[in-house]
Amino acid sequence: MDTPSAAPHRMAPSGGCPHADNARLLARGAVVPVVLPGEIEGMAVVGHEALKEFLAHPDVAKNARHFTALREGRISEGWPLLTFATVQGMTTADGEDHRRLRSLVSRAFTARRVEELRPRIEELTVSLLDDLARAAASDGGVADLRHHFALPLPLGVICELLGVEDRHRDRLHRLSGHVVATDIGPQQVIAANRELVAVLGEIAQARAEHPGDDLTSALIAARDEEGDRLSQQELIGTLVLMIIAGHETTLNLITNAVRALCDHRDQLELVRSGHATWGDVVEETLRWDAPVSYFPFRYPVRDLTLGGTVVPKGTPVLAGYSAAGRDRAVHGSDADRFDVTRPRRGGAVRSLSLGHGAHYCLGAPLARLEAGIALEGLFTRFPDLELALPEGEPPRHASFVGNSVLTLPVRL
Template sequence: MNTSSVPPHRLNPAGGSPHADNARLLAHGPVAPVVLPGEVEGVAVLGHEALKDFLSRADVAKDARHFAALRDGRIAAGWPLRTFATVRGMTTADGADHRRLRSLVSKAFTARRVELLRPRVEAMTADLLDGLERAAGGGVVDLVRHFALPLPIGVIGELLGIDAEYRDTLHRLSDRLVATDVGPEEVMAANREMVALLSAVAAGRAERPGDDLTSALIAARDEDGDRLSQEELIGTLLLMVVAGHETTLGLIANAVRALCAHRDQLALLTNGEAGWPDAVEETLRWDAPVSLFPFRYPVRDLTVDGAVIPQGTPVLAGYSAAGRDPAVHGPDADRFDVTRPRRPGAARHLSLGYGAHFCLGAPLARMEATIALARLFTRFPDLDVPETRLPYRSSFVGNSVRALPVRL
């Protein structure tokens, strides 16, 4: 595979901080051969400009029928990344199918519709901060469990019309689907349970429609089966649940860690020299909550920045590496600086995607994270992270921690 002069990088299924590996690989070039679990050969596009080019190419597909190893039967049913490739939804659709599926949910994520959610997000944030203080009791409390997780899972749950009783289970299953270190039986069991749960949610909304996105999707399915099949309905709900809270959870947790480790940057925010949206954008660049997102497939042999990627190769988008690419973000790309987005000529990060598949939920994620950080540090200005060695999520796709002990 003519993608790099270095040997293929074997991705660690257990996850961990990606930045040291990213820097080492970027030093050899913006495109790197990788080995995925199950000895599946792939490629990661890591450089900012190379990734921007790759994500905008018309000769790159998302549909798994272009995934050569999968199409040829060389990947087992319990492969931990199979759901990313085969779920039926907008992230695995191309062309007209992608536009059709995206149009069904895009109206829920316009800037105007997201702004209408602001009072509810602010109210949920206030309630969770009360609960965080109670749980701390003057000691150390897990910010993920009591704040960074329940806020986005609560918001996406209300948006989709999913009852609160299901949300803990949905996160547990989502965590298993995003993990890259799980065995075949656990992968297939989590998939079955998730499909069954979302089917029950959809059946409940069909019986009792409401002013929520699930009810709107069901109405589209029932009105015209050509617009949305049952499999696409469940796949869309799955993607919305996973993407709708996992990314924001990671964004909030990563931002809190960064700000507590860089008190000078936190001071710029609390004294008004920088805005909380700046902290959100710098966190997205500096410590992207999605590190290596699967998959895209060249529909013919493709050259990216001088590297040839063979047709049918599974390619991962290296968002965390691109965010610290010194070729674009400068020699201080490793430095966390909340004033960076306002610098003249500062490059925009790619951490929420680029092109036709740009994250639909970006306005909502940004709003949730901005409100969460502003309210959290306004109420608890001395909040600190006493531990330096934190447990990472078991995934090289996601980039965040499982728990974040803080002292308020």
């Protein structure tokens, strides 16, 4: 149990590998006080059971009108986490507004629609593996798997779903990186957000003038035909969410899974021998090295006691997905061990890494499908693939939100 006298944990704006800090926080309790950039007081829920309760709690809101520091004017325009709080879309809506916005997008992510994407994902995977082979051949047998494979696969799929032209993709990825970064300066924050809104406005305008069979065109139709269903701000906010969540999460998931398998060859052999599946690899990666470490924000609408700790009304709370994934109280004494057979054990606990409750990730089935196809294709095509890391670890996200490395050189 955390106590009022315990010093708050300072969330490192520069990010880094979260697991050592997570272990220390879990030792303090399921809910711990934190200091966010800008000296903003917050809380982080790191225990699995506490997080599961918190994510579905009826007295916890997503709308930033419940964010006390923001309402009191203590948050600057250049605060690096401001977009997470104020973007207008599903992730900051509650109740009927949330149901309305979610219903507009959910039809694109039904089990049937996601399964229909399988042939296209498999086609893209084969093409990108060819690109990866060419990149390695031109650089002494080594290529950056993240850049040539893990990134363009989910980015290509979500952009096709949204009707985004190829020319915008690299720019959108760069701007997405700025949005999830927690160590950039105020002017860079403001500039990146303005540029992202401008690019998405340009994309929306193009789809309005030339509608297609894509999600953006469908959202625009909802805005124009039934104005009460979607405002222009909500349209842009929804596109922000779809672009960032639609590729950053899966990009990190694929990258983290490849690292894990290369570092644990015995686990890779379990899959190859039929004792585990690629789906098992995806689930264990979600638990063991969650693609999102700490997701902002939720706010109690009243003082809330959670995991023995009082979370004051209006406090910005982080969902500690990477910490909860290694909570020994739930996942066992070997929670730090990467074990692809874990999901097959009796009474296995499902990871919370893609959310829980009303805000459970709509794109979770798509992320799982993309990652499974990508991993199977990669290790089938290149069975001897190994990491080609120089001394030391590769650079990581400059953020405590995203959890992965920025490059992943591999030898095919």
